[in-house]
Amino acid sequence: MRSLSAGDRPPKDLAEQTTAEERPARVAEDGDVMSAQIADARPVESPALVLARARIAGALFGDAVGLGRFRVLERLGGGGMGVVYAAYDPELDRGVALKTVHVPRIGRDIALAEAKALARLAHPNVVPVFDVGASGDHVYIVMELVRGETLRAWVQGKPPPEILDVYRQAGQALAAAHAAGLVHRDFKPDNAIVGTDGRVRVVDFGLACEAAGEPSSEASAEISSPVRVGGTPRYMAPEQTAGAPATPAADQYSFGVSLGEALRGDPDRAVPRWLELVVERATAADPGARFASMQALLRALGADPARVRRRGLIAAAVAGVVAAAFAIGRSGLIAADEPCSGGERLIAAAWSPTARQLGLARIAALSPYGIELAASLRTQLDDLVRRWSTGHRAACLAHRRGEQSAALLDRRMACLDRGRAALGALADVVVTADAAALPGVARAARAVPDPDACADAHALEGDVDPASPALAAIAAGIAEQVARARIQLAAGHADTARSAAAAAAARARAFGHRPLLAEALLVEGHALMADDRDAAAARLRDAATTGFASGSAAYAIEAWARRAWLIGTSAQPEAALAGLDVVDALASRTSSAFARALLHNNVASVELGRGHRAAARAMLERALDDARRVTGPGALELVLIRINTALALDEPERRDALLADAHAELVRLLGEDHPDALLAQSIRVKTTVVSFARAAELLDAVCRRREIHVWLAPVTAVCWVELADLRAELGDRTAAAAALDRAAVLGSDRNDDTPEAAGYRLLWRGDPAAAARRFAAALDAFPAAPGEPWYVGYTRARLSLGLGRAQAALGQPASAIAPLERSIAVLEPLARDRPAVAFDRRLGRARAELARARAAVGAPPEPTRALASAALGWLRSAGAPASELAALEPLTAGSPR
Secondary structure (H helix, E strand, O other), rough: OOOOOOOOOOHHHHHHHHOOOOOOOOOOOOOOOOOOOOOOOOOOOHHHHHHHHHHHHHHHOOOOEEEEEEEEEEEEEOOEEEEOOOOOHHHHHEEEEEEEOOHHHHHHHHHHHHHHHHHOOOOEHHHOOOEEEEEEOOEEEEEEOOOOOEEHOOOOOHHHHHHHHHHHHHHHHHHHHHHHHOOOOOOOOHHEEEEOOOOOOOOOOOHHHHHHOOOOOOOOOOOOOOOOEEEEEOOOOOHHHHHOOOOOOHHHHHHHHHHHHHHOOOOOOOHHHHHHHHHHHHHOHHHOOOOOHHHHHHHHOOOOHHHHHHHHHHHHHHHHHHOOOOOOOHHOOOOOOOOOOOHHHHHHOOOOOHHHHHHHHHHHHOOOHHHHHHHHHHHHHHHHHHHHHHHHHHHHHHHHHOOHHHHHHHHHHHHHHHHEEEEEEHHHHHHHHOOHHHHHHHHHOOOOOOOHHOOHHHHHHOOOOOOOHHHHHHHHHHHHHHHHHHHHHHHHHHHHHHHHHHHHHHHHHHEEEOOOHHHHHHHHHHHOOOOHHHHHHHHHHHHHHHHHHHHHHHHHHHHHHHHHHHHOOOHHHHEEEEEEHHHHHHOOOOHHHHHHHHHHHHHHHHHHHOOHHHHHHHHHHHHHHHHOOOOOOOHHHHHHHHHHHHHHHHHHHHHHHHHHHHHHHHHHHOOOOHHHHHHHHHHHHHHHHOOOHHHHHHHHHHHHOOOHHHHHHHHHHHHHHHHHHHHHOOOOHHHHHHHHHHHOOOHHHHOOOOOOOOHHHHHHHOOOHHHHHHHHHHHOOOOOOOOOHHHHHHHHHHHHHHHHHHHHHHOOOOOOOHHHHHHHHHHHHHHHOOHHHHHHHHHHHHHHHHHHHHHHOOOOOHHHHHOOOOOOOOHHHHOOOHHHHHHHHHHHHHOOO
């Protein structure tokens, strides 16, 4: 079997298959008038109608007008989001704003949950929510009564600095909401009020889309991303318009559009170029090209070059007076109350504890596997956040004690900041995942950098020199963008990762930072590998060239290795390893065990393809040694090296041990029910487990566990067909037929990987004539063709074996001989050249059937004896039933004619 590498698929009969993600429903339009969507035919009386009728009654009879304990004073306005009234709360003796929002009954619980989450959000720029409740198909929200102007009205005639000031306040509100796991989904100038006190309050969080959209058809713990997204088209991000769940990046787009409108509102006023560039990035069509977070955007808005220069002059003067003071401000190191205590707040800004719990609850609600995944992620993320905060504090204290230089502190903080950005990207993956994407969530979680690695001073000092202090913020932004792209790639979102990496590469190129350019090109090329091999090879070549030129050896070697695999598995494998001696020498000097392991694994893949098994084994042994040293991101991908080494070795015991080790490591990293762990166990069963009973035991567990992944139905069907074969070998045809029935429910009869299933189901049910017809018809659909892949010939061999067995069961041994001989002709070279128990098992069965058929027609005894002897040896080692061994024994006693 050929080995596997990044971007590669396992052999066809072992490969996982996925289904396309369902697109969300069409985006609901939100106009300027009230829209109500009725979930059923029952007429609904809105609170607005109740209040209007009460107001009439009040005018006629003097009754108070209200809703619950609140007394309505006047209607302030209405629109697509609902109706807002000024009201009086007699219990607390204060004026309030009372908003009623129509939410179809099926979505009311979600709407209430989000409103309550907003009520827990305390921020000076978020309008406070005092109370929430429900009445029929309406949710009412009691908020602070703010008198003032909307942002749209307030900015008229204002200069850019004043506009920036109020928009930064609004942006802080959005950033605080994102940190709490909330997404506004309809930010626009009309949804922020500049109060008479000058403070901005953002309103209409969360429930904006609930008011205009239809609810999900199933209960869900999802809080921040309903199935259908609403908003105001002019301010909606392209992905939101296309129906994708809203993320913080969509809020950033809406904010950017709003800010751009405000700045360009006066045609006689010039907008500074630096500010135009910030708005352009915030409103990029590709979410990956926007800022890493709302906070990153706000930092960019505060980076007016003129102000930065003034601050620099002031800082220089102050530094001359207080040179002995510790320089505060590095990544928010020091809080006012306690030195070095800011780590917890920083990591919470990336993904707050509340938002994490909401996200994990959402995952648990998606599927049975989601329950397992949410539990493991909770432990993993809690540990990661704790170690990040501890590492942040340790770095700060070490500098304060004089144990490390300011330069090393900056490197440690930059390392931690990349991990924080990756955690934020993981949050985005979690809040947009559906059930089929959950395995990718687990992989992405393992791609978040290990905070402990940021304490390795030797490794950090071996990195390339960072950007100058004046440009460090720009470099950090690019690095965080690449870190987020890596998480998207690990999650299986190749297109998103590619776009984000390409945007980072463009920024790094313009910035002139070649190490960052090398890394961004590497990630972009990696993301392209599955869909565009030529483009991927070109990006990886550029990444390697840039990396070697800039001293970024680890990125360069990784890029070279991935490109070598691409070329080596194409039509020109001889060109793949050009320059290997130089690259290998450089790899021996790099501190990156991951780069070395990947290099040697991918070179081994190419060597195997060229038939150089000894050279491949030597490379894999080197790769295996380095792979065991990798514990952070990359460790998951390198588990493949254990599988590849097993497939390249000839020693059965060591091969099985390596495959068992690979399975155990995948279980540790991803969980027992993860498709990757199940695939590794399936490969082990098909490759090294000789015993029929042991193989059936292991595969039965795999098949049952795979059933929790509904989207893996085709692969699960293959599993049940393989298990049926093992049950039949053990002499239990009833159990074999039952397994095939299960496979049929999962679509085995329509699956090109299991065309023999229907025939065997008939055979084990006692209808060999119908089975023979089914096998023959299936064979007609797989005609032999020159140069066909090996697995097509293997499929035809399985069908020929089935046809021969059916003919023999019909009492027609003479007709059985030809298909059995054709099956053996394919299986013998496969078993010789691609060592795997699955080939040996079917070859042993075909030999036994052919030996019996030849004996029944009186064929020459010597070939029959040889076939029977080979079959008997195999069946005995595999633990076949004693009755079958006894039936074959006499056929081995023949003598040459």
